[in-house]
Amino acid sequence: MSGVILVSGGAGYIGSHTVLALRERGREVLVLDDLSEGHEAALLGAPLARGSMMDQGFVRGVFRENEISAVFHFAARCYVGESVTDPGKYYRHNVVGTMNLLDAMVETGVKRFVLSSTCATYGEPERIPITEDLPQNPINPYGATKLIDEWMLRDYHRAHGIESVALRYFNAAGADPEGRLGEDHDPETHLIPLVLDAAEGRRDSLTVFGEDYPTPDGTCIRDYVHVTDLAEAHVLALLAMEEGGVGTRHYNLGNAAGTSVLEVIRAVEEVTGKKVPYVVGPRRPGDPPRLVGSAAKIEAELGWKPRFGDIRTIVETAHRWHTSHPDGFPPNS
Ligand code: UDP
Numbered sequence: 001m002s003g004v005i006l007v008s009g010g011a012g013y014i015g016s017h018t019v020l021a022l023r024e025r026g027r028e029v030l031v032l033d034d035l036s037e038g039h040e041a042a043l044l045g046a047p048l049a050r051g052s053m054m055d056q057g058f059v060r061g062v063f064r065e066n067e068i069s070a071v072f073h074f075a076a077r078c079y080v081g082e083s084v085t086d087p088g089k090y091y092r093h094n095v096v097g098t099m100n101l102l103d104a105m106v107e108t109g110v111k112r113f114v115l116s117s118t119c120a121t122y123g124e125p126e127r128i129p130i131t132e133d134l135p136q137n138p139i140n141p142y143g144a145t146k147l148i149d150e151w152m153l154r155d156y157h158r159a160h161g162i163e164s165v166a167l168r169y170f171n172a173a174g175a176d177p178e179g180r181l182g183e184d185h186d187p188e189t190h191l192i193p194l195v196l197d198a199a200e201g202r203r204d205s206l207t208v209f210g211e212d213y214p215t216p217d218g219t220c221i222r223d224y225v226h227v228t229d230l231a232e233a234h235v236l237a238l239l240a241m242e243e244g245g246v247g248t249r250h251y252n253l254g255n256a257a258g259t260s261v262l263e264v265i266r267a268v269e270e271v272t273g274k275k276v277p278y279v280v281g282p283r284r285p286g287d288p289p290r291l292v293g294s295a296a297k298i299e300a301e302l303g304w305k306p307r308f309g310d311i312r313t314i315v316e317t318a319h320r321w322h323t324s325h326p327d328g329f330p331p332n333s
Helices: 013-024 056-065 080-085 087-108 141-160 191-199 227-243 261-272 296-302 311-324
Strands: 004-008 029-033 048-050 068-073 112-118 163-169 171-173 206-209 224-226 248-253 278-281
Touching: 004 013, 013 029, 013 227, 029 056, 056 087, 068 087, 068 227, 080 087, 080 141, 087 112, 087 141, 112 141, 112 227, 141 163, 141 248, 163 227, 171 227, 171 311, 191 206, 191 261, 191 311, 206 261, 224 227, 224 311, 227 248, 227 296, 248 296, 261 311
Parallel strands: 004 029, 004 068, 029 048, 068 112, 112 163, 163 248, 171 224, 206 278
Antiparallel strands: none
16 A cells, blocks of 8 residues: 555654554554654654644645655643643644644545544543443543544544544553563653552652542552554554545544552552552542443454453563663653
8 A cells, every 4th residue: 555654643652653563564654743752762763754733834744745645643742630730732732733634634635544532532431341432521621632633533524535533542551562662751640650660669659649439449440551452453443444434433442451550559569579659649630430441343343452451461561661761762862
């Protein structure tokens, strides 16, 4: 299949794992990233158009100068807590940024789009595991901006024939099983790397955000999904779009397995053989008690099957990455 796959945010965590998956299948990719949060080293040599999605002229130029056949859109702000305290940042990056890409697609006739969406669009779901037909009522600005992105995709499909697959990730975690890539955020806010840091003494202790939730052990339950499995789902979405007739689709990417914060701590203790020092703090605003996703739809329609689904494998791959890269990726040039 000819044409370049444009990967916005391809120097970031899930984006870089997906770039690797595409290149391993012989696909030509171009990463669009301003490296504000991404890492040049995570590109593993993939070509980069360095600039911001917020810069409409730059985005247009990238589309005009390249034979783009599909867009994978990862570049976004993705912290629930920060989205509550700084919503404007989220609406600018996650809504305006997406619109800039879609408008450039309309101008240049590119018709295929894969969106990094999120389980945060469901808010506090009325049923667990969450299926795609449940109402979407986000309870934080991060989820709201991604829901707006999904609406834009529906409307750009009707108006301009852009086909899309929105992948609603549950909690991305783990690292490339071959150790080439991993998670490196600054500051890190995600649970698994923070628990690993606490176990290894890279931080004094972990704060558990609330133990008075209506869950069996009182801590929040999430559905952790391996980043390599997420990357594979993007490849399957692309193949489906290349076959045609996708329209506008939405799929959950979860393992239908809920893991509480205390269970994550226990898994890290088992994998590392070390005690995790932690204290219990207040709830973090915007956190629903329980998010667990059914991926039955993408399994049935695209044949997605997570290979690294269990929490132990997820923690093991993350642990290997953090042990071999205690300072993360080298700095950008
Ligand atoms: N969490 C926690 N302490 C931390 C970071 C996260 O207790 O230092 C909890 C958080 O409240 C949530 C879960 O761990 O219930 C996963 O949080 P994370 O930020 O990794 O992902 P999110 O669910 O926000 O996408």
